[in-house]
Each structure stands twice: as structure tokens, then as C-alpha cells.
Amino acid sequence: MGFLRDSLSIFKKNKLVFKERRQHSGNVYTFEFEKPEDLNWLPGQHGLFTVTHKKVKPPTKPFTIASSPKDDVIGLTTKIDGNPSEYKQALLELEPGMEMHMSGPVGSFYIGDESSxxxxxxxxxxxxxxxxxxxxxxxxxxxxxxxxxxxxxxxxxxxxxxxxxxxxxxxxxxxxxxxxxxxxxxxxxxxxxxxxxxxxxxxxxxxxxxxxxxxxxxxxxxxxxxxxxxxxx
Ligand SMILES: Cc1cc2nc3c(=O)[nH]c(=O)nc-3n(C[C@H](O)[C@H](O)[C@H](O)COP(=O)(O)OP(=O)(O)OC[C@H]3O[C@@H](n4cnc5c(N)ncnc54)[C@H](O)[C@@H]3O)c2cc1C
The missing domain is CATH 3.40.50.80 (Nucleotide-binding domain of ferredoxin-NADP reductase (FNR) module)
Structure with missing residues (x-):
């Protein structure tokens, strides 16, 4: 069932509009995007995020959706050191209003209602x-x-x-x-x-x-x- 749902959702390309970047300590950043109305996920799942504003290799990487479906944003939290990959350099260059794509959500890393x-x-x-x-x-x-x-x-x-x-x-x-x-x-x-x-x-x-x-x-x-x-x- 999960596999079937993943297979279908992986083809769904969601357009994400960048809102803002927040910096935590230890070179960790959160990138927040407006949440598309029809995008739902189970907390713990990840998406395949694609950089579209410049050419980078590879343009797509998996990231957990670090926000909860209760939030009104899609959050991606990652570590970026002083010598970033092309992909993470592109993340740092995002300005409000610019776009990325996200395929998914995918993955089975979530907790069922019944379990501890x-x-x-x-x-x-x-x-x-x-x-x-x-x-x-x-x-x-x-x-x-x-x-x-x-x-x-x-x-x-x-x-x-x-x-x-x-x-x-x-x-x-x-x-x-x-x-x-x-x-x-x-x-x-x-x-x-x-x-x-x-x-x-x-x-x-x-x-x-x-x-x-x-x-x-x-x-x-x-x-x-x-x-x-x-x-x-
Ligand atoms: C299911 C899943 C969920 C994930 N969720 C998260 C998440 O929530 N947060 C997260 O941070 N990661 C997550 N990851 C890992 C993520 O996909 C990346 O692999 C990871 O963040 C490393 O990305 P990178 O671009 O730094 O990697 P790489 O491209 O492998 O780079 C690693 C290091 O190599 C050096 N380097 C690479 N390219 C260059 C270059 N062109 N010039 C100079 N130096 C370079 C840099 O020092 C860089 O830090 C997840 C992975 C999976 C599979």
C-alpha cells in the first residue's frame, strides 16, 4: 500500500515558492516554502527537492520535510559548511518568490496512530x-x-x-x-x-x-x- 502510494506520489511535482531562510547554530539552515494547498504528507516522510533557478549537478536531492502538516510551510533543514556542494550553494542563493520543485512525499518513516x-x-x-x-x-x-x-x-x-x-x-x-x-x-x-x-x-x-x-x-x-x-x- 505504502509502495503504491509512493509510486504514485513520486510523479507528482509540486511547485514550491520560497519564503525565507533561518539560520540555527552550527551551520544549520532551515529553508521555508509556501505550502501548496493540495500537498499532504505524513510527518517523517521526505520529498525529492529540485533546484530550478540555476543549473547544478545533481539538481535533485532527498530531504525530510522538517515541518509538520499542521504548519503552513514546507520546511527543509540542512547543514551547510564553509565549502558547500553546488546544490547547497544554490539553496543559499534562494530569494523570496523564487521556486523549487518537490516530488513526493515518499517513504515509510512515520509512526502509526497506535504505536509508541x-x-x-x-x-x-x-x-x-x-x-x-x-x-x-x-x-x-x-x-x-x-x-x-x-x-x-x-x-x-x-x-x-x-x-x-x-x-x-x-x-x-x-x-x-x-x-x-x-x-x-x-x-x-x-x-x-x-x-x-x-x-x-x-x-x-x-x-x-x-x-x-x-x-x-x-x-x-x-x-x-x-x-x-x-x-x-
Ligand atoms: C531519505 C533521506 C532524507 C534526508 N533528509 C535530510 C535532511 O532532512 N537534512 C539533510 O541535511 N540531509 C538530508 N538527507 C541527505 C541529503 O540528501 C544530502 O545527501 C546531504 O544533505 C548532503 O548534501 P550535500 O549537497 O552537502 O552532499 P554532497 O554533494 O555529497 O557534498 C558533501 C560535501 O562534499 C563537498 N562538495 C561537494 N560538492 C562540492 C563542490 N562542487 N565544491 C566544493 N565542495 C563540494 C562539500 O564539502 C560538501 O559538504 C537525506 C537523505 C535521505 C536519503
């Missing part, structure tokens, strides 16, 4: 969880559901920290920040397990794979682990 989630973010891998947590505030959670975010950032910059701390104060939602995988593994040990939780991991390949391996070694079944690997980091 343990979300593990590595650095910029926070983007899908920011969208999911913005969408699922306490009014949206059913009483049996809980969400725990474990956000690991070795640089300690923690994009969206203030916002996530606010969301973390709400019933059923816990948010923890840590700077090393050792601390992540300690936090994981402290979490109660019912066996029904789904574990979601997002971030660079090596981080996602090592955390998944760790979870499996502590008895979490593979079927309860969802991974979103940010190729390119």
Missing part, C-alpha cells in the same frame, strides 16, 4: 522527529501511546533545542539530549520496555547502523526498528 515510539536522532537526523513531534502534541496522543526522543549530537548544537524542550514537557512525550553514543546506550537501558515500542533511527549511515546493531544485541526485534539513513553525511 522511541526516536533516536543523530545530528541533522533530528528533522523527521521534529516533524513528528510537532504534529503529535499531547492532544493527539492516545493514553496508551508515548514518544521518547533521544537526540545525540557530538557537537552539542542540538538544532530546534528550545522547541523540542517545550514539546518534551507535554504529557506522554519525553525529550533527552546527549553528546555521545555511550550516553545514548545508558539512556536506552533506563527506558521501560513493553515489547510493543517501535524504534526509529535517523542520521548518518554509520550512526544508524551502529545504533540498530546495538538495539538488536539488547533483544529488540529487527521488525520493531525503522531506519532512515541520510546518505551524503
Amino acid at each position: 515510539g522511541v526516536f533516536i536522532a543523530g545530528g541533522i537526523g533530528i528533522t523527521p522527529f521534529r516533524a513528528i513531534l510537532r504534529e503529535n502534541d499531547s492532544t493527539a496522543l492516545n493514553p496508551k501511546q508515548s514518544m521518547t526522543l533521544l537526540y545525540v549530537d557530538g557537537e552539542g548544537t542540538f538544532t530546534y533545542k528550545d522547541e523540542l524542550e517545550d514539546i518534551g514537557g507535554q504529557e506522554g512525550i519525553a525529550v533527552h539530549f546527549m553528546e555521545s553514543s555511550e550516553n545514548l546506550y545508558k539512556e536506552l537501558e533506563l527506558l521501560p520496555r513493553t515489547g510493543a515500542e517501535k524504534y526509529f533511527i535517523a542520521g548518518p549511515y554509520s550512526m544508524v547502523e551502529s545504533v540498530a546493531k546495538h538495539l538488536i544485541s539488547t533483544g529488540i526485534p529487527k521488525k520493531n526498528i525503522k531506519k532512515e539513513t541520510f546518505i551524503g553525511y
Whole structure:
């Protein structure tokens, strides 16, 4: 069903009008676009974003939609260092009113209404969880559901920290920040397990794979682990 929906939506090219750019600490930027009225997605999904205002190679890259469907914008949050790729240089040159295209949404990295989630973010891998947590505030959670975010950032910059701390104060939602995988593994040990939780991991390949391996070694079944690997980091 998800595959069929993805196959169809991938052909849908949405025109996005650029609104504004926001800079976070640690060379992280959010690019916000007006939300087309007929564009819907499940928080955690990604789009294929195409630069159209200049020729760059490759012109299209996948990015998680970092905003929630409740927001009136499409947000793309990414890290841009001092030596950016052509693609990210083009993002920095966007002016209000200019356009990009987005195909999708695609992907199965989202949480079902019924399940509780343990979300593990590595650095910029926070983007899908920011969208999911913005969408699922306490009014949206059913009483049996809980969400725990474990956000690991070795640089300690923690994009969206203030916002996530606010969301973390709400019933059923816990948010923890840590700077090393050792601390992540300690936090994981402290979490109660019912066996029904789904574990979601997002971030660079090596981080996602090592955390998944760790979870499996502590008895979490593979079927309860969802991974979103940010190729390119
Ligand atoms: C499902 C999915 C979701 C994703 N979601 C996100 C997200 O939410 N946020 C996010 O940031 N990423 C996300 N990614 C990764 C994203 O698609 C990019 O691969 C990533 O951001 C790196 O992009 P880049 O243009 O810097 O990469 P590359 O082109 O691989 O560049 C990497 C580095 O190489 C150097 N470089 C490359 N080209 C040049 C050049 N022409 N001149 C000089 N130096 C150069 C630069 O130092 C650059 O930083 C996602 C990936 C997937 C698969």
C-alpha cells in the first residue's frame, strides 16, 4: 500500500515558492516554502527537492520535510559548511518568490496512530522527529501511546533545542539530549520496555547502523526498528 502510494506520489511535482531562510547554530539552515494547498504528507516522510533557478549537478536531492502538516510551510533543514556542494550553494542563493520543485512525499518513516515510539536522532537526523513531534502534541496522543526522543549530537548544537524542550514537557512525550553514543546506550537501558515500542533511527549511515546493531544485541526485534539513513553525511 505504502509502495503504491509512493509510486504514485513520486510523479507528482509540486511547485514550491520560497519564503525565507533561518539560520540555527552550527551551520544549520532551515529553508521555508509556501505550502501548496493540495500537498499532504505524513510527518517523517521526505520529498525529492529540485533546484530550478540555476543549473547544478545533481539538481535533485532527498530531504525530510522538517515541518509538520499542521504548519503552513514546507520546511527543509540542512547543514551547510564553509565549502558547500553546488546544490547547497544554490539553496543559499534562494530569494523570496523564487521556486523549487518537490516530488513526493515518499517513504515509510512515520509512526502509526497506535504505536509508541522511541526516536533516536543523530545530528541533522533530528528533522523527521521534529516533524513528528510537532504534529503529535499531547492532544493527539492516545493514553496508551508515548514518544521518547533521544537526540545525540557530538557537537552539542542540538538544532530546534528550545522547541523540542517545550514539546518534551507535554504529557506522554519525553525529550533527552546527549553528546555521545555511550550516553545514548545508558539512556536506552533506563527506558521501560513493553515489547510493543517501535524504534526509529535517523542520521548518518554509520550512526544508524551502529545504533540498530546495538538495539538488536539488547533483544529488540529487527521488525520493531525503522531506519532512515541520510546518505551524503
Ligand atoms: C531519505 C533521506 C532524507 C534526508 N533528509 C535530510 C535532511 O532532512 N537534512 C539533510 O541535511 N540531509 C538530508 N538527507 C541527505 C541529503 O540528501 C544530502 O545527501 C546531504 O544533505 C548532503 O548534501 P550535500 O549537497 O552537502 O552532499 P554532497 O554533494 O555529497 O557534498 C558533501 C560535501 O562534499 C563537498 N562538495 C561537494 N560538492 C562540492 C563542490 N562542487 N565544491 C566544493 N565542495 C563540494 C562539500 O564539502 C560538501 O559538504 C537525506 C537523505 C535521505 C536519503
